[in-house]
Amino acid sequence: MPIGDSSDRALDVVACGVKARYENAVATYVIGDVQGCVEPLRRLMQRIGFDRSQDRLALAGDLVNRGPSSLEVLRLLVELDDAVDAVLGNHDIYALARAFGVTGATRDDTLGALWPAPDRERLIGWLVRRPLLTELEGGVTMVHAGLLPRWSIDEARAEAELVRAELASDPAGLLSAYFNRRRPDWDPGLAPRERAVATLAVMTRIRFVDAAGRPCAGSGPPEDPPEPGLVPWFKAAGRKSVGTPIAFGHWASLGLWLEREVMALDSGCVWQGSLTALRLEDRAVFSVPTRKDAD
Ligand SMILES: [Mn+2]
Numbered sequence: 001m002p003i004g005d006s007s008d009r010a011l012d013v014v015a016c017g018v019k020a021r022y023e024n025a026v027a028t029y030v031i032g033d034v035q036g037c038v039e040p041l042r043r044l045m046q047r048i049g050f051d052r053s054q055d056r057l058a059l060a061g062d063l064v065n066r067g068p069s070s071l072e073v074l075r076l077l078v079e080l081d082d083a084v085d086a087v088l089g090n091h092d093i094y095a096l097a098r099a100f101g102v103t104g105a106t107r108d109d110t111l112g113a114l115w116p117a118p119d120r121e122r123l124i125g126w127l128v129r130r131p132l133l134t135e136l137e138g139g140v141t142m143v144h145a146g147l148l149p150r151w152s153i154d155e156a157r158a159e160a161e162l163v164r165a166e167l168a169s170d171p172a173g174l175l176s177a178y179f180n181r182r183r184p185d186w187d188p189g190l191a192p193r194e195r196a197v198a199t200l201a202v203m204t205r206i207r208f209v210d211a212a213g214r215p216c217a218g219s220g221p222p223e224d225p226p227e228p229g230l231v232p233w234f235k236a237a238g239r240k241s242v243g244t245p246i247a248f249g250h251w252a253s254l255g256l257w258l259e260r261e262v263m264a265l266d267s268g269c270v271w272q273g274s275l276t277a278l279r280l281e282d283r284a285v286f287s288v289p290t291r292k293d294a295d
Pocket residue numbers: 062089090091144204249250251
């Protein structure tokens with residue numbers, strides 16, 4: 001099932017892996033799932049010539065876990081302060097749930113170095129204040145996984161704000177409901193806590209949807225859906241957020257996928273793929289392989 005022809009895919013790519021300075025003063029680099037891989041992130045920042053006095057990094061979530069250096073990733077981002085925008089991904093939500101003591105460790109959790117760190121409170125305090133959705137240069141909306149097709153951009157923004165408020169006022173309560181109870185399907189009639197749980201699940205996990213626009217399990221490539229008829233959320237018929245460019249990660253088997261309004265940026269850093277930055281001002285693409293010796 002082709003979800004975009006090759007010309008579509010290549011539409012806005014003007015450079016790949018090219019070390020070049022951008023003429024404008026301010027540049028915004030959107031980066032996909034870092035997943036605790038600080039070394040490729042540092043190498044990518046070097047490749048783009050990142051200048052914290054005028055450039056911005058925008059991270060599409062899953063900052064931590066699976067990779068070897070979640071602690072160092074958080075320290076780097078906190079230190080960069082207002083030069084960084086980041087949204088929460090499913091692994092970040094899981095890290096917060098561990099930090100607030102509402103869930104135990106999973107088998108492949110690599111967050112161990114976070115818990116005894118002397119600056120743990122500062123790092124977790126920073127992470128829990130990140131939003132689920134944010135707006136970047138050029139009217140681009142950034143979210144970790146995607147949006148429910150029935151949401152307009154305004155509705156999505158309001159739902160994300162509800163989650164941000166719940167995370168700020170009662171993080172343990174929200175995270176406990178998220179991890180320890182059945183997650184409801186999103187519905188406008190849900191009570192606020194339940195609606196926040198449902199929104200959290202959609203924005204950090206969605207990939208495929210059915211013909212009615214409901215999220216369905218599956219993490220494989222978009223051309224190979226787990227059931228016939230399922231489509232990527234961004235291809236859903238009648239999707240109400242059409243018209244707003246959306247940058248996201250979360251879908252390594254979709255990989256780097258660039259259309260004018262759909263910017264998928266998880267190029268599989270933690271799976272020995274690459275880490276990619278898209279410069280929003282001119283749509284230039286910069287990429288480093290995960291393995292340093294492949295660079
Ligand atoms: Mn993810």
